[in-house]
Each structure stands twice: as structure tokens, then as C-alpha cells.
Amino acid sequence: MKKFIATFASGLVLGSFALPTLALADMDCKDFRSQEEAQAYFDAQGPGDPDGLDRDNDGIACETLP
Numbered sequence: 001m002k003k004f005i006a007t008f009a010s011g012l013v014l015g016s017f018a019l020p021t022l023a024l025a026d027m028d029c030k031d032f033r034s035q036e037e038a039q040a041y042f043d044a045q046g047p048g049d050p051d052g053l054d055r056d057n058d059g060i061a062c063e064t065l066p
């Protein structure tokens with residue numbers, strides 16, 4: 001039983017390390033300072049929108065940014 005708890009605890013530690021990595025891999029509009037910057041990233045990523053920067057699918061990323 002002790003071994004099970006130790007395994008479970010180390011799994012939790014590994015899990016908490018994996019989460020920030022996932023957050024870094026997924027960019028959001030708030031991660032860019034300007035629409036131009038978001039657009040450049042979006043164009044470089046294409047085709048497709050894995051980061052969800054163009055939710056209305058009109059080809060313009062983060063139109064809410066300045």
C-alpha cells in the first residue's frame with residue numbers, strides 16, 4: 001500500500017510539470033501585444049488554427065487586439 005501511495009504521489013508531481021508545458025504550446029490572443037504580432041504567428045502556423053486565434057474563421061487572427 002505504501003508503494004501505491006508513493007507511485008500515486010510521483011504521478012501527481014509529473015502531472016503538475018506537464019501542465020505548464022501544455023500551456024506554453026498553446027498561444028492565445030492575450031499572449032500577443034498587437035494584432036500584427038498575432039497575425040504573423042497565425043500565418044506562420046497555418047494552415048488551420050490549432051491555437052484558436054481566429055475563432056470566427058475569417059483569416060484575421062485576434063481582431064480584438066490593437
Ligand SMILES: [Ca+2]
Pocket residue numbers: 026027028029050051052053
Ligand atoms: Ca489558444
Ligand SMILES: [Ca+2]
Pocket residue numbers: 053054055056057058059060061062063
Ligand atoms: Ca477572425
